[in-house]
Amino acid sequence: MKVSVITFPGTNCDHDTIEVFSQFGDDAxxxxxxxxxxxxxxxxxFAGGSAYGDYLRGGALAKYSPVVAEVIEYARKGGMVLGLCNGFQILTECGLLPGTLMINIGLDFICEHRHIRVEHPNSPWTHGIAAGTVLDIPIAHKEGNFHIDAAGLQELEDNERVLFRYSDEFGNVNTDANPNGSLNNIAGICSANKRVLGMMPHPERAAFPGLKSQDGTxxxxxxxxxxxxxG
Amino acid sequence: MIKASVFVKLKPSVLDPQGKAITSKLTELGYDSVMDVRVGKVIEIQFDESDKASVSEQVEKMCATMLANPNIEDYSYNIEIVE
Structure with missing residues (x-):
């Protein structure tokens, strides 16, 4: 598989992401x-970090970089795009995914391991993973509080576009398990054609031997x- | 020259965690009549031209495409001639 990882000024998880894909023999x-x-x-x-320092809003300035126009065109043709953390913010700002990542409800930057529950196996991103599987994946963000209007939320839920929710270690989705105030404990959503995924947690930080969790693998x-x- | 002052604030329907924190601190400090606080941004833009209509058109476009996020924010602006 050929993987292109975009680097903006301020992106800081690009090399980690390359390293993870390389572990699987991918050409990243x-x-x-x-x-x-x-x-x-x-x-x-779109890897994690703080593209353009998150100035104005996370992802707000990154969307004007020349490469983003190409990525939008690529996605329109059915290409697969993954946005991790700040990458998710960029995807919402450039319109490839709906909604907005607002400031966390507790106002803190949160950097800790969290559990997410896999909601639907019928996507490229969750292929072969049973619904209800709980993964231990770290989060590291201040703007991860997913917000969308009621109609938009309904559309995401009805079409099985919420792929990951924050849960406890047993898979219970409730307010205590919600780190940032996201609607319906949403941690990751995909596009209508399932080929664009944005998620706030960092699976690339849980995919190396010796780390606290390898669930990102x-x-x-x-x-x-x-x-x-x-094929 | 023209100065545009753009005001970006969260839509009334969107919860403002910063505003809530400030409300609660002001109340704690004894400002008993404070009911609600909403936090927004002011963006000042200087233009090297004097046509207010042209500037207004540009600012409207900037707000709609970059300065505000239409999902969660409303915007307004003032345009004034400055020396």
Missing amino acids: TLVWHQDRDLKNPDLVV QLFKALQSYFAAS
Whole structure:
């Protein structure tokens, strides 16, 4: 699988992301935000960090980088795009995903391990992972409080576009398990065609031996098995 | 020259956690009649031109596409000639 990871000024998880995909033998390369050549990828990743320092709003200035126009076009043609943390914010700002990541309800930057529950297995991102599977994945953000209007929320739920919810370690979804105030404990959503995913948790920070959790590996393995199955 | 002052604030329907924290602190400090606080942004833009209509058109576009997030924010602006 060919993976292109976009680097904006202020992106800081791009090399970690490359490293994770490389573990699986993928051909993962960096693409600078001023470039227009996506390098013919199977998957584009907006990695975590603080593109443009999160000035104005997270992702608000990044969306004007030349590469983003190319990514939007790529996604419109059915290309797969993954946004992790700040990458999720960029996806909402540039219109590839609906909603907004607002400031956390407790106003704090939260950097800790959290549990998320896999909601639907019928997406490239959760391919082969049973619904209800609980993963231990770290979060690290101040603006992760997912907000959308009532009609938009209904649309996401009705079409099985909420792929991950914050839960406790047993998979119970409740207010105590919600770190940031996100509506319906939403941690990650996908596009209508399921090929664009945005999630606040950092699976790439739970995919190396020796770290507290390796549960992020399951998501990267899901992608591998999706690509293997789809030829 | 023209100065545009853009005011961006959260829509009334959107919860403002910063405003809530400030409300609660002001009440704690004895400002008993404070009912609610909403936090927004002021963005001042200087223009090297004197056509208010042209500036207004540009500012409207800037607000709609970049300065405010239409999902959660409303905006307004003042445009004034400055020396």
